[in-house]
Amino acid sequence: MTNFDKLPDRRKNIMFTKWTYYPKGVLPMWVADMDFPAPKPVLDSLHKVIDHGVLGYELPHNVLKETVAARMDHLYGWKVKPESVVAVTGIVTGFSVAARVFCSVKRGVAIQTPVYNEFHEVKKNVGIPQIDIPFVKSVNGNILSYEIDWDVFEKQVKKAGIFLLCNPHNPLGTIFTRKQLARMAEICIKHKVLIVSDEIHSELLLDGNTFTPMAKISREIEKHTITLIAPSKTFNVPGLFCGFAIIPNKELRDRFEAEVNRQRIHVSSMGLHAANAAFSGKCDGWLRDLNRYLTDNRDFIVGYVSEHMPSVRTTIPDATYLAWLDFTQTEIVGSPYEFFLKNAKVAASEGKIFGKAGEGHIRLNFGTSRALLKEGLDRMNKALNSI
Numbered sequence: 001m002t003n004f005d006k007l008p009d010r011r012k013n014i015m016f017t018k019w020t021y022y023p024k025g026v027l028p029m030w031v032a033d034m035d036f037p038a039p040k041p042v043l044d045s046l047h048k049v050i051d052h053g054v055l056g057y058e059l060p061h062n063v064l065k066e067t068v069a070a071r072m073d074h075l076y077g078w079k080v081k082p083e084s085v086v087a088v089t090g091i092v093t094g095f096s097v098a099a100r101v102f103c104s105v106k107r108g109v110a111i112q113t114p115v116y117n118e119f120h121e122v123k124k125n126v127g128i129p130q131i132d133i134p135f136v137k138s139v140n141g142n143i144l145s146y147e148i149d150w151d152v153f154e155k156q157v158k159k160a161g162i163f164l165l166c167n168p169h170n171p172l173g174t175i176f177t178r179k180q181l182a183r184m185a186e187i188c189i190k191h192k193v194l195i196v197s198d199e200i201h202s203e204l205l206l207d208g209n210t211f212t213p214m215a216k217i218s219r220e221i222e223k224h225t226i227t228l229i230a231p232s233k234t235f236n237v238p239g240l241f242c243g244f245a246i247i248p249n250k251e252l253r254d255r256f257e258a259e260v261n262r263q264r265i266h267v268s269s270m271g272l273h274a275a276n277a278a279f280s281g282k283c284d285g286w287l288r289d290l291n292r293y294l295t296d297n298r299d300f301i302v303g304y305v306s307e308h309m310p311s312v313r314t315t316i317p318d319a320t321y322l323a324w325l326d327f328t329q330t331e332i333v334g335s336p337y338e339f340f341l342k343n344a345k346v347a348a349s350e351g352k353i354f355g356k357a358g359e360g361h362i363r364l365n366f367g368t369s370r371a372l373l374k375e376g377l378d379r380m381n382k383a384l385n386s387i
């Protein structure tokens, strides 16, 4: 069993953004990386490169593409050819490339809001319209859930060049069902909208939940989908900047790859080695332990909020290490992010960066030890009680 209670000191030697952006004394629970070391096979693969001593150019080779394809088969029985795999420097790079190639000023990017802040940047970065498809929020006791309004979905998505799906969803933690995915895809295909499915959180499954890639649902959907995956969230190597676009449709892939080449997007050798080790299967025991620990952290938050902060609402995420908390029924005036930064010295992610519906909410990163998580919640609870 991996001991996730024991954390390295992240303020020592390396300027980690999560731990150095805010002054000392502030507990960082914001940007999506975890406080745990990467699994040993990943670290060993990096040591091997360092120990060689020569840090030369290394392009993504076939062995790595075979590893990625084998992982899709192993996890989901999804058979993809290694040649369908295109290495990119990350998922944000991947969907930005897709938007440049497949959107236009007439047909922009459709996103389901609230959603990961970088989804909102595509519009400006690529110079295309953003089409929002708001979720419908519902509340049961203090538990939040978000549903799709299918009429709104169709009305909005049909204006787009790409539908940028986030599954599992950041910040809501939802895993969409096969039925929901099939319905989304059917509507997209009917209106000739390309699906770009960001599945970066797909292996961070809580409570033994299962996951189905959008493109695995049917060969027809696969033809209309670009799937984006990466080892970065699951195995905690986001600083190595390595991700993959899986594009079985050759015509789409050629266009995507041409843009990757035009922009000269190259993954570092360290990223490629880490990905190969992460996806090799050698880290799966570590991952099982991690998902158990994260499930307990999630349950700890939901229990803590219900018991000590009953005016706060929370999601129960199916996946990810991100909680979504709603403070609109509390006595906090203005932004809860600013309130907790000032009064609790806890840095969460500001809800409104995920879209307008995120006002009055925060996203809390629980990819840390139980002790630090409790410390953060205790600080927040104390600040709330002092109003």
Ligand SMILES: Cc1ncc(COP(=O)(O)O)c(C=O)c1O
Residues within 6 Å of the ligand: 032, 089, 090, 091, 092, 093, 116, 166, 170, 198, 200, 201, 230, 232, 238, 242, 243
């Ligand atoms: C849904 C989602 N997509 C993409 C990313 C970032 O991916 P990358 O660092 O590979 O660009 C994140 C990071 O938080 C994320 O949550």
